[in-house]
Amino acid sequence: MKIAAAPISWGVCEVPGWGRVLEPDTVLGEMAELGIEATELGPPGYLAADPTALRAQLAASGLGLVGGFLAVVLHEAETQRSTVEATARQAELLAAAGAEVLVLAAASGLDGYDERQPLTPVQWRTLVDTAAAIGDAAVRSGIRTVLHPHVGTQVETAAEVRRFLADSDLPLCVDTGHLLIGGTDPVELVRAHPHRVGHVHLKDVCADLAEQVRDGLISYTEAVARGIYVPLGDGDVNLAELLKLLRDNDYHGWYVLEQDTALPAQDGDVDQLPRQAAARSLAYLESVR
DSSP states (O other): OEEEEOGGGGTOOSSTTSOOOOOHHHHHHHHHHTTOOEEEOOSTTTSOSSHHHHHHHHHTTTOEEEEEEEEEEOSOGGGHHHHHHHHHHHHHHHHHTTOOEEEEEEEOSSSSSSOOOOOOHHHHHHHHHHHHHHHHHHHHTTOEEEEOOOTTSSSOSHHHHHHHHHHOOOOEEEEHHHHHHHTOOHHHHHHHOGGGEEEEEEOEEOHHHHHHHHTTSSOHHHHHHTTOEEOTTSSSSOHHHHHHHHHHTTOOSEEEEOOOOOOOSSOSGGGGHHHHHHHHHHHHHHHHO
16 A cells, blocks of 8 residues: 555645644654655645755655645636646646646635535536546646545535536545545445546544534534544544455555644644544554555
C-alpha cells in the first residue's frame, strides 16, 4: 500500500474560521516521523506556490506530493471558461511538483460545507461538462483528475453520485467518510464500480453523527467538532472489506489518510491529537494489509 496523508488531518482547511492552523513544518515533520511517504497539497497558499520551492519544502521532510484537493464551482456557465483556466494552472503546478492527481470537488459557491442549493438540469449538465474540460486540461499537464463526492458540494448524495457515474466518465475519489455521510456505502460503490476508482481517501466515521448530518439535525462543521471522524478501525466504515475489494480489483493507487479535523483556538495538548489519530490509523492499516 502506498500511504499518504493530507494537511486537513492536522486541521488545515480552506474554510474561513475552521480552526487554528498548525505551521507547515510541524505538519510535514509529523507526517515524516510517522513514516508517511507523501502528502496532498492542502489549501491554496498553505504550502509553497512555486513548484521548485514546493519540491524543496517537501523534500526537507522526505515527502513526495500525491496531488491536491480543489473545490471549485462547476455548475455556472458564465464562469466555466475562467474556472477551467484557473484549474488548469493548478494542475500545471501539481505536475511540476511531481504530483499525480487533481482531486476535484463541485463546490456549491457558498462558504464552507454546511449549505448548498439544488441544481437545475442545465446547471447539472454544465457541472459535468466543466469537470470533463478540467480533466482534459489536466491531462495535457500529465495529471489525472478524479471527482470527489463531498458533503456540502453539488455531488454529495447517493443519487448525485449515481447520476455523476452515469453522466461522466471521470473516475472518482472514493472518500469513505464523505460517501457514507452522503448516503453511499463505499463498499457497495467499489463493488459495483471498481473500474471507476481513481483515488482513495481513507476515513472512519461515527454512523450516528453521519445520520444526524444527513437528516439536517446538525451541520457538517458541528459534526467535525463533535468527533464524527475517528481513527481507522474505530468507526462504522467496513474498511477491511473495502481494502480487500480494492486489492482484488488491482487498485494500485494511493491511500490517503484524510480525516477532516478542526483544532480549537487554544494551543496545548490538543496539538498532539492529529498525530496520535494518524498513528492509530496507520497501526490499523498495518493490521489488515
